[in-house]
Amino acid sequence: MSFQISDKTYETDEEGYLANLSDWNPEVAEFMAKEDDCDLSDPHWEVINFLREYYEEYQIAPAVRVLTKAIGKKLGKDKGNSKYLYELFPYGPAKQACKYAGLPKPTGCV
Amino acid sequence: MAKAEFDTPQLKGIPVIPHLQPGAMAHSRPFVAKAEHQEPLGFPGELVDDWKTKAIDKMGELLTKYRALPVFLDACVKCGACTDKCHYYLGTADPKNMPVARQDLLRKVYRRYFTFAGKHFPKLVGAVELSEEVIEDWYRYYHQCSECRRCSVYCPYGIDTAEITMAGREILAHIGIGQKYSNEIIGKVHKIGNNLGLPRPALEDTLEGLEEEVEEDLGVKIRYPVDEKGADVLLVTPSADFFAEPHVDGLIGYGKVFHQAGISWTLSSYASEAANFGIFIGNYENMQKVAMRIRQAALDLGVKRIVVGECGHAWRVAYSFWNTLIGPFDFLDPKYPVPQHVCEFTYDLLQKGALKLDKAANDDKVVTFHDSCNVSRGSRMGDFPGGQFVIPREIIKASCNHYVDMAAETIHENTFCCGGGGGLLTDDLTELRVKGAVPRMEALKRVIDEDGVTHMAAICAICKSQFTKVLPFFGMGMDMIISVHQLVGDALVLGAEH
Ligand code: SF4
Ligand code: SF4
Numbered sequence: 258m259s260f261q262i263s264d265k266t267y268e269t270d271e272e273g274y275l276a277n278l279s280d281w282n283p284e285v286a287e288f289m290a291k292e293d294d295c296d297l298s299d300p301h302w303e304v305i306n307f308l309r310e311y312y313e314e315y316q317i318a319p320a321v322r323v324l325t326k327a328i329g330k331k332l333g334k335d336k337g338n339s340k341y342l343y344e345l346f347p348y349g350p351a352k353q354a355c356k357y358a359g360l361p362k363p364t365g366c367v
Numbered sequence: 368m369a370k371a372e373f374d375t376p377q378l379k380g381i382p383v384i385p386h387l388q389p390g391a392m393a394h395s396r397p398f399v400a401k402a403e404h405q406e407p408l409g410f411p412g413e414l415v416d417d418w419k420t421k422a423i424d425k426m427g428e429l430l431t432k433y434r435a436l437p438v439f440l441d442a443c444v445k446c447g448a449c450t451d452k453c454h455y456y457l458g459t460a461d462p463k464n465m466p467v468a469r470q471d472l473l474r475k476v477y478r479r480y481f482t483f484a485g486k487h488f489p490k491l492v493g494a495v496e497l498s499e500e501v502i503e504d505w506y507r508y509y510h511q512c513s514e515c516r517r518c519s520v521y522c523p524y525g526i527d528t529a530e531i532t533m534a535g536r537e538i539l540a541h542i543g544i545g546q547k548y549s550n551e552i553i554g555k556v557h558k559i560g561n562n563l564g565l566p567r568p569a570l571e572d573t574l575e576g577l578e579e580e581v582e583e584d585l586g587v588k589i590r591y592p593v594d595e596k597g598a599d600v601l602l603v604t605p606s607a608d609f610f611a612e613p614h615v616d617g618l619i620g621y622g623k624v625f626h627q628a629g630i631s632w633t634l635s636s637y638a639s640e641a642a643n644f645g646i647f648i649g650n651y652e653n654m655q656k657v658a659m660r661i662r663q664a665a666l667d668l669g670v671k672r673i674v675v676g677e678c679g680h681a682w683r684v685a686y687s688f689w690n691t692l693i694g695p696f697d698f699l700d701p702k703y704p705v706p707q708h709v710c711e712f713t714y715d716l717l718q719k720g721a722l723k724l725d726k727a728a729n730d731d732k733v734v735t736f737h738d739s740c741n742v743s744r745g746s747r748m749g750d751f752p753g754g755q756f757v758i759p760r761e762i763i764k765a766s767c768n769h770y771v772d773m774a775a776e777t778i779h780e781n782t783f784c785c786g787g788g789g790g791l792l793t794d795d796l797t798e799l800r801v802k803g804a805v806p807r808m809e810a811l812k813r814v815i816d817e818d819g820v821t822h823m824a825a826i827c828a829i830c831k832s833q834f835t836k837v838l839p840f841f842g843m844g845m846d847m848i849i850s851v852h853q854l855v856g857d858a859l860v861l862g863a864e865h
Contacts, residue, residue: 271398272794315569317566320569320576320609320611321611321612322612352794363563364555364562365555365562365564365606366562366606366678366792366828366829367607367610367832
């Protein structure tokens, strides 16, 4: 599977996750979000950027508590919880946000 | 993200056996494994040329290797007792999801190639040639069975459809048609040590974060150690406990129990997974290879005991198969059961009066318990029959004041699968998972309406993730589902004298 932005083609897996992490750019996130009728606001970008930084260091998406803690630090303690993350990413922060960030889909019993 | 393209069934309040809808789920099939997911497991990367011969040969091999398989295939008298016992049939109305019909998909081919009558008078005994169509049905309907074994409880001959499903999947994988979800995960365990692919530095970072969080919350330093040589206990737990909610609150709870009991423990970054998807795909070699990491870690760390965290099929593999797969365990302390479930561990401490629980800490909750299939029907706990039902409930009741059971025909050995077990916990099977959850949701709704239940506790990572996902489809909150050891951890009085 693949999608196209301007004249560049992006390869994806069956569920629309980017096949190559290095293909990612902010337009990709915007494009994917639009497909889901989701407008990316600043808090969305905080999450996406954190996911990318973390992935770069650890080759895996952060665990939910690692993510909520980081977001709590950046956006205020009242936002450092998964309820807030689900408001941003209703399909689930782990999966939807990873997808926009160009990360592979988390596997396992999650 | 894929929006739901199916209607969520309405809960009726009473169990209803659906009218047959042939082909209702014929469209449901999970993604097929690619070569990169197949080959590391020892399976061919794509459909092999001589798939028909290979499939029959494999079937022949399984018939000799697993003595129960031919018995299950021969014994069925079509009495019909199992037909309405499967949650996937009840939720989808597809007649091929009746356990006996699911068995027949394999049975009719077995008869054709392995029985006298089937070889010579195939029409008389419903024997059929292996064809592409049959293979397609195997792939669809052996991935609409969670290997929960509920049907076998009601079968007068004890025929275990799960074993037939496993054989079906094993044959498919061997001709090049494996399931992506399970095989990708098993590959990650072989390579990195857990289902998530969480490498050691990430695990350490995650656990450090948890220690900080718990200290901030409680003002007490509780450790979540990894790779500590010489610890008494090696805890192997599903990697979802590191990663997801509500699982992580269970992990926090285990840590509190170890802390309060003063027993040294460690996780292992090499065996950072209790789950063993080898059983789901019916493949002995992969199951053994996954389990072997745990033996190795226990030896390397020099522990005296192995405790298994809240994971249903991990416990079944540990309890029923570890001894053959990775035994003997003569290097562990014989004073303790091998393996030991974390619920047994906590129960034992409670019996000895080594833990003090303040039930009032959970007074905001009315709790019920979801028995997980693999614990209920595939194993036991403690040293008395039915321990796997009693022990988790006793722990919950010791941790909270308000506990209610769901209807008798939906708990203990009659429990309904969460709808996501057996390697089906994947987004490409969302419709199946939602529909298969219906019987459990019906039972839950009744105790919500009648008894004011607010939370359902479970001891399986798959159940917890599945309910988190499907509860909202039925208008219930995803945070209703909690870990048993979250209740324990929240009620535990730290630092108290005994
Ligand atoms: S093992 Fe469970 S899922 Fe499979 S047919 Fe039997 S009841 Fe259904
Ligand atoms: S209950 Fe057992 S014997 Fe009866 S139809 Fe089902 S599998 Fe066959």
